[in-house]
Amino acid sequence: MPQPTHQRRVDLVITGAAELLTCAADASDLIGRIRGGGVAVDGGTITAVGDVSGFSGRREIDAAGKVVLPGFVDSHTHVVFGGDRALEYAARVAGQVPPAGASVGIVGTMADTRARSVDELVASAAGRIKEMISSGTTTLESKTGYGLDTATEERLLEVNAHLAALLPARIMSTYLGAHAIDPQRDGAEWTEDILAQLTEVGREGSAAFNDVYCDTGYFSLEQSRSILEQGRRHGLRPKIHLDAYSHTGAAELAAAVGAVSADHLNYTTDDELRVLAKAGVTGVYMPCLEFAVQHPAPLDPRRLYAAGMEVALATDVCPGSWTTSMHLAVAMGCRIGGMTVAQALRAATYGGACALGLSATIGSLVPGMAADIQVLDVPFYEHIAYRPGLNSTQTVIINGSIVTGAGVE
Structure with missing residues (x-):
């Protein structure tokens, strides 16, 4: 797929997730699963979810083969x-x-x-x-x-x-x-x-x-x-x-x-x-x-x-x-x-x-919400329950800052 000529520059872009779970309040499947999606983050806030081809990041995370979901x-x-x-x-x-x-x-x-x-x-x-x-x-x-x-x-x-x-x-x-x-x-x-x-x-x-x-x-x-x-x-x-x-x-x-x-x-x-x-x-x-x-x-x-x-x-x-x-x-x-x-x-x-009375600001990957995100080294979300005792979380992002994993700020 050709990349847009003009991309908006943001702080962070996560791309190519095997599965991205938005966990949005109105998700019909409860978790808002998107295959192959990404997240764009700027100023500690989620800017876009799903198709992020219109964004380039000062920092980028390739989530190929991994699951991305809210913290x-x-x-x-x-x-x-x-x-x-x-x-x-x-x-x-x-x-x-x-x-x-x-x-x-x-x-x-x-x-x-x-x-x-x-x-x-x-x-x-x-x-x-x-x-x-x-x-x-x-x-x-x-x-x-x-x-x-x-x-x-x-x-x-x-x-x-x-x-x-x-x-x-x-x-x-x-x-x-x-x-x-x-x-x-x-x-x-x-x-x-x-x-x-x-x-x-x-x-x-x-x-x-x-x-x-x-x-x-x-x-x-x-x-x-x-x-x-x-x-x-x-x-x-x-x-x-x-x-x-x-x-x-x-x-x-x-x-x-x-x-x-x-x-x-x-x-x-x-x-x-x-x-x-x-x-x-x-x-x-x-x-x-x-x-x-x-x-x-x-x-x-x-x-x-x-x-x-x-x-x-x-x-x-x-x-x-x-x-x-x-x-x-x-x-x-x-x-x-x-x-x-x-x-x-x-x-x-x-x-x-x-x-915690905070569902308007955290708990979902939705534009406008705080960029609290985790990237898990599993191929699909069922593995999270299927493998008890395993910490599959690879990268943790809080308010747009990478706090664990590669690229810690």
């Missing part, structure tokens, strides 16, 4: 924490009681996190986030929640700010003071402290979201309501850990407060899922967590689709389920959740953007 959007992570729970995990899989002194559960991680400085927490979390970036994650959410006192929760927000300044990935900070209750404290007292701290968080702008763990043994329906409404009053968008281990009836609360996402949903009824769908709440599915903890009632994400919900896939990276790989989340979403590969890839990109 992954990991919309649910607990990536900032101290220590680990490896001894607990090893004991559990062997059917044994964790040894004395092992860090166990949220409370164990609470102690480990409180003992770390801001610099130590930044260093450990940065290492995990670099793993995420190298495997195609370009945007992630980062929750607090392992402090369980106001001083440590404030430090964790500070850690999130340092990480956002240090790393190329887009990091969305979530305040999750309502993750659990320190067993040495009264739950009602801690709830009051959370309500007071939300005023400060809103004033400082240190978090975009306010999350609560609504479940038996955590925060009640009424406590969750007061926490989410308080955050909303101070400019924080609501998110909710919902019905992970019991039915709480909080789906209607999530819908009423305009939650951007409801995560877990293991015991949420079909009628409640329809309420969430009608309210535009994105459902977040985390199969790696369910695998790691051997969840007694695994979520079937097909129920969310049947209810009409947009679905997001996330890693839920945390000390109890330590995986940073969205590739693995996609594979497990298909194998143990029954998702199609197209559903899983849409959920890992556009769906994740919906769960």
Whole structure:
């Protein structure tokens, strides 16, 4: 095919992809597959998708034989924490009681996190986030929640700010003071402290979201309501850990407060899922967590689709389920959740953007969107789910800059 005489000069052109997946909101096949297409990028923004023969790039990537798709959007992570729970995990899989002194559960991680400085927490979390970036994650959410006192929760927000300044990935900070209750404290007292701290968080702008763990043994329906409404009053968008281990009836609360996402949903009824769908709440599915903890009632994400919900896939990276790989989340979403590969890839990109309220700017390869792109060394997209454990991401581009792979800027 003859090249146009006059080509528009742009910052970056990706050409000749075996498959290009736009994951556009209105894609009839969910992923917007284009064979042999490319992407033109200028000023950190996508300029053209598909036929890019009218563009020349100051930098060019030949994607022949490869798959190009949006960067992954990991919309649910607990990536900032101290220590680990490896001894607990090893004991559990062997059917044994964790040894004395092992860090166990949220409370164990609470102690480990409180003992770390801001610099130590930044260093450990940065290492995990670099793993995420190298495997195609370009945007992630980062929750607090392992402090369980106001001083440590404030430090964790500070850690999130340092990480956002240090790393190329887009990091969305979530305040999750309502993750659990320190067993040495009264739950009602801690709830009051959370309500007071939300005023400060809103004033400082240190978090975009306010999350609560609504479940038996955590925060009640009424406590969750007061926490989410308080955050909303101070400019924080609501998110909710919902019905992970019991039915709480909080789906209607999530819908009423305009939650951007409801995560877990293991015991949420079909009628409640329809309420969430009608309210535009994105459902977040985390199969790696369910695998790691051997969840007694695994979520079937097909129920969310049947209810009409947009679905997001996330890693839920945390000390109890330590995986940073969205590739693995996609594979497990298909194998143990029954998702199609197209559903899983849409959920890992556009769906994740919906769960962060960012679908107008990221999660799709569409002109005008942020140029968050990955190039995978696989011949067609089904390989991403077909080969669990493989990081096939070869090049990662965030806001138009190459951050991993050949030509790093």
